[in-house]
Structures are given as structure tokens and as C-alpha cells.
Amino acid sequence: MKRTVFLLALLLVSTLLNSPVFAQSVEKYYSLGELVSLAYQNNPQLKANDKAIQAGFKQIDYLNKDYLPQVFVDLNVSRWDWALPSKQKLLGNSLNDIYAAFRINQLVYDWNKNAIQNEYAFTSVNIDKASGRRLKQSISYSITKSYLEYLKSKRAIQIQQEAISQLKEHLKNAEALYSIGKVSNLDVVKAKVQIEIALDDLAKAKIQLDVQKNNLNYLCGKSMPDSFDVVDNVDGLWKKYSEINYNFAALSSRLISQHPDLENINTQKELRNKEVLLYKADNYPAIYAFGISNVEDGKFPMGNFNWNMGITLSYSLPFFRGANYQDKVEQTELKISALEETENAAVQQLETNVKNNMLKLEDYKTRLSGSSKIVKLAEESLITANLKYNVGNGNSLDVLDAETILTTAKLNYNQIVIDWLIAIAELNYNIGSDDIALTP
Numbered sequence: 001m002k003r004t005v006f007l008l009a010l011l012l013v014s015t016l017l018n019s020p021v022f023a024q025s026v027e028k029y030y031s032l033g034e035l036v037s038l039a040y041q042n043n044p045q046l047k048a049n050d051k052a053i054q055a056g057f058k059q060i061d062y063l064n065k066d067y068l069p070q071v072f073v074d075l076n077v078s079r080w081d082w083a084l085p086s087k088q089k090l091l092g093n094s095l096n097d098i099y100a101a102f103r104i105n106q107l108v109y110d111w112n113k114n115a116i117q118n119e120y121a122f123t124s125v126n127i128d129k130a131s132g133r134r135l136k137q138s139i140s141y142s143i144t145k146s147y148l149e150y151l152k153s154k155r156a157i158q159i160q161q162e163a164i165s166q167l168k169e170h171l172k173n174a175e176a177l178y179s180i181g182k183v184s185n186l187d188v189v190k191a192k193v194q195i196e197i198a199l200d201d202l203a204k205a206k207i208q209l210d211v212q213k214n215n216l217n218y219l220c221g222k223s224m225p226d227s228f229d230v231v232d233n234v235d236g237l238w239k240k241y242s243e244i245n246y247n248f249a250a251l252s253s254r255l256i257s258q259h260p261d262l263e264n265i266n267t268q269k270e271l272r273n274k275e276v277l278l279y280k281a282d283n284y285p286a287i288y289a290f291g292i293s294n295v296e297d298g299k300f301p302m303g304n305f306n307w308n309m310g311i312t313l314s315y316s317l318p319f320f321r322g323a324n325y326q327d328k329v330e331q332t333e334l335k336i337s338a339l340e341e342t343e344n345a346a347v348q349q350l351e352t353n354v355k356n357n358m359l360k361l362e363d364y365k366t367r368l369s370g371s372s373k374i375v376k377l378a379e380e381s382l383i384t385a386n387l388k389y390n391v392g393n394g395n396s397l398d399v400l401d402a403e404t405i406l407t408t409a410k411l412n413y414n415q416i417v418i419d420w421l422i423a424i425a426e427l428n429y430n431i432g433s434d435d436i437a438l439t440p
Contacts, residue, residue, distance in 0.1 A: 028224070031231045032147050035220060036436050039139045042221020046139070049132040056125035063121060066114050067107060074101040074294075094298030101294035108289050108311070113281040120274045126267050133434060134260040141429040143219050144438050145422055150212035151232055152418040153205055156411055160202040163407040166382075167195045170399050173390055187396035194400050198407075237438050238417055241424050246361065251354050251431055259350060259432030265343045272336045279325045279332070288312040350430060357427040364420035371413040378406035 030038075040046060076099045083091055091097060107114075171191040177183040217224050256262060293307040382402040388394030425438050 028228045029231050030224070030228060032144060032233065032438065033436060035147060035216065035230070036140050036143050038220040038223055039143050040136060042223050043135075043139055044221075045135055046132065049128060049135060052128045053125055053132070056121060056128060059121045060118060060125075063114060063118050070105040072101075072103040072105070074099070074103075076100075090296050090304060091298035096298045097296070098298065098300065098302055099294070099296045100302065101292060103290060103292045105312075106289045108287045110286045111281050111284040113278065113284075113286075116274055116277050116281060120271060120278065123267055123271050123274065127264055127271070130260040130264040130267060134264075134432075137260070137429055137432065137434065139219070140436050141425055143216070144425040144436065146212060146215045146219060147230060148234070148418050148422050148425070148438075150209065150216060150230060151234055152414060153209040153212050154232070155234075155414045156205045157202060157209060159407060159410045159414065160198060160205055163403060164195060164198045164202065166403055167191060167198055167400075170386070170389075170396075170403070171195065173386075174396060177389075177392065182392050183396065190396050190400060194403070234417065234421065237421055241421065241438070242365075246358055246427070248355065248358060251358075251427075252351055254433075255350055255354065255431045256347065258434070261346055261350070261432070262343060265339055265346065269336050269339045272332045272339070275332050276329050279328045283325055286314045288314065353430040354427065357423055357430060360423040361420065361427070364416055364423060368413070368416045368420065371409065371416055374409045375406070375413050378402065378409045382406050 076097075078097045080087065080095045080097060083095055083097075087097065171188065174183060174187040174191050178185055178188050213228075216230070217228075289309075289311055291307070291309045293305065295302045295305045297304050382399070382405075385394055385398040385402040389396065389399050421438060428435065428438070
């Protein structure tokens with residue numbers, strides 16, 4: 001008896017696990033923020049950028065060690081065929097020559113060259129950080145766009161399914177009226193044809209949905225399960241961003257102050273200025289303190305220990321080829337001028353992009369108002385056409401036309417809303433915002 005109960009329970013659990021209802025319940029739903037976070041975690045370019053930043057900090061660690069003393073140890077063992085008198089005084093009667101030296105060098109002053117190199121390395125890291133920021137913004141925009149395109153396809157499927165349901169209802173009415181002789185068989189055929197057309201459109205919308213789903217999974221590093229969906233937050237996003245009034249002057253100010261491309265150009269100018277300082281520092285002497293302890297003998301253990309201390313002045317005279325540092329300085333100054341022109345061009349292009357975004361938003365908003373009215377009128381038209389047809393005062397063509405107009409109006413309205421939100425995301429991308437392209 002107990003065994004029978006156990007087997008029944010096991011069968012019930014197995015049935016539940018494999019049932020469509022349970023499979024649907026375990027489907028993972030991702031919000032826009034979660035999708036962006038997944039993309040950040042799995043994007044190989046971001047990982048490479050992080051490695052480049054780490055390498056930059058390693059360079060800084062390397063430069064910091066230039067201030068530490070350098071230790072040198074020399075050991076040389078050799079044998080002479082015969083020893084010179086000067087060597088005999090050190091080696092005695094031995095022909096073996098054993099020499100050992102221990103030397104310490106300490107940098108005393110380098111005209112701030114090492115500090116400039118450190119600043120240069122820090123600035124190079126900032127370039128990689130700015131590149132990482134721009135890469136994150138690009139990923140955020142791409143994810144947001146694919147997320148919205150996915151929801152556009154998903155909503156289009158819902159609109160097509162609603163249209164098919166209404167067409168099937170009309171088909172039932174047409175068949176009922178035909179059975180009592182109030183309409184011809186042509187009405188039934190027209191309804192069936194229209195249903196087939198709608199089914200074909202539905203199939204196309206489903207394929208487009210799968211394409212957008214694959215795009216999302218690819219952008220997230222293929223880290224999502226086969227059975228996943230996204231949270232539809234279009235209405236919330238629309239409500240939030242439709243209440244915002246955009247001002248070009250304010251957007252341009254934000255762009256100039258925060259855009260990573262402009263930050264990158266300014267950082268490159270800073271690097272070139274530090275290069276000039278390094279070229280000039282190369283023309284100054286470096287001062288080292290040193291201490292040496294050495295011994296030269298003919299046998300182990302060795303005697304004759306000696307030591308000395310001193311200061312070394314290292315200087316390369318800037319004559320002939322040594323004077324080319326001035327050419328390098330002039331070359332770098334020309335590069336700085338080129339970067340300034342590049343910055344002006346970048347600002348002009350980005351500001352133009354922002355202006356175009358604002359024109360798009362204005363256009364979409366105007367079209368959205370008209371599209372909303374068309375949807376309401378089309379709904380009223382369909383209701384009227386159905387009422388007339390059902391009482392025998394209308395014709396099937398009026399109903400089918402009204403249904404087609406309503407479906408087209410809903411699809412247009414859906415597309416304009418999504419395109420408007422994509423334009424908002426593009427605007428945030430163009431001004432260099434670090435936030436997710438569209439935040440709830």
C-alpha cells in the first residue's frame with residue numbers, strides 16, 4: 001500500500017514538472033536593468049578594457065620602484081697563465097684571480113622625471129577608463145534598442161492575435177447569416193481569406209520576435225536560458241519620459257561636461273603635454289648616490305676587502321643627435337593642435353546628433369497624437385460595421401475594411417511609441433549619459 005502511494009506521488013510530481021503550465025512558470029523574466037547588467041558581465045571587450053586598466057596600474061607600480069635602491073652583485077673567478085707584478089701584489093704566488101663586488105645605487109634627484117612618468121601612466125589609465133565608459137554606454141544603448149524592438153514584435157503579435165479573434169468571430173456571424181440565407185457564400189470566403197492573411201502576418205511577427213530574442217541573448221553573452229522573456233515596461237517608460245521637456249542648451253552643456261569621447265580627447269592632450277615635459281626632463285642630468293664594497297684575491301676565503309662611496313652625475317650633452325628633443329617637442333605641440341581641431345569637430349557632430357534626436361522626438365510626439373485618434377475612430381468604426389452586419393443592414397467588406405484599418409492603426413501606434421523610446425535612448429547615448437539608456 002505504502003509503495004503504491006509513493007509511486008502515485010512520484011508520477012504526480014513527474015507530470016507536474018513536465019506539464020506546460022509548470023514549464024511556463026519557471027520561465028525567467030528579465031528587466032531592462034538585468035539585461036544591461038548581464039551584458040556588462042559577459043562582454044569580452046569590457047573584460048579586455050578592465051585588463052588594460054590593470055596593466056596601466058602595474059606600470060605605475062613599476063615606476064614607483066624606481067625610487068628604491070638598486071643592488072648589484074658581481075663575482076668573477078679566472079686563472080692567469082702568469083701574473084703581472086701589479087697582480088702579484090694582490091694574488092701573491094697564486095695564479096687564480098677571484099673578484100667580488102657589492103654595489104648599491106640610489107637615485108637622489110631626477111628633475112621630477114619619475115613623477116611625470118607616473119602622471120603619464122595615470123593619465124593613460126584614464127584614457128582606458130573613458131573608453132570603458134563609452135563602451136558601457138554603447139552596450140546599454142544596444143541592449144535597450146533590442147529590448148524595445150523585442151517588445152514591439154511581442155506587442156505586434158498580440159495585436160495580430162486580437163485581430164484574428166475578431167475575424168473568427170466575424171466568420172461565425174457570416175456563416176450563421178449564410179445558413180439562414182441572408183448573405184451569400186462570398187462573405188464567408190472573404191472572412192476566411194482575411195483570416196489567412198492575418199495568420200501569415202502573425203507568423204512573420206513571431207519570426208521577428210525570435211530574431212530579436214536571439215539578438216538580446218547574443219548581446220548578453222549567450223548567458224540566458226532558452227526559455228526566457230522580458231518584463232514589458234514600455235508604458236512606464238512612456239509615462240516617465242513623455243513628461244520631460246528637453247532643452248538643447250542644457251543638453252549641449254551636459255554633453256560637453258560628461259561625454260567620454262571629449263574626455264578622451266582632453267586626456268590625450270594632457271598626455272601630449274606630459275610628453276613635452278618628459279622630453280625636456282631627458283635633457284637634465286640625473287644624480288645618483290652609490291656605495292661599493294669589493295674584494296680581489298687569489299684564494300677562498302678572500303681578504304683584501306675595500307669599499308668606497310660617492311655621487312654620480314649622469315648627463316647626456318644635447319649636441320648633434322642629442323638636440324633632437326626640440327623636434328620632438330614641436331611635433332608633440334602640433335599633435336596637441338590637431339587634437340583641439342578633432343575636439344571641435346566631435347562637439348559639432350555630437351551637437352548635430354542631439355538636434356536630430358530632438359527633431360525625431362517632436363515628430364514622433366505629433367504623429368503619436370494623430371495615431372491615437374485614429375485608433376479610437378477605427379474602434380468605433382468596427383463596432384458600427386459589426387452592428388450593421390449582424391442585423392443584416394451592412395456588408396462583409398465594411399467589417400473587414402474596418403478590422404484592417406484598426407489593426408494597422410494599432411500597429412502604427414505601437415511602432416511610434418517604441419521608436420519614440422528608442423530616440424530617447426539614442427539621445428541619452430549621444431549626450432554621454434552613464435545611466436542605463438532608459439531608466440524606469
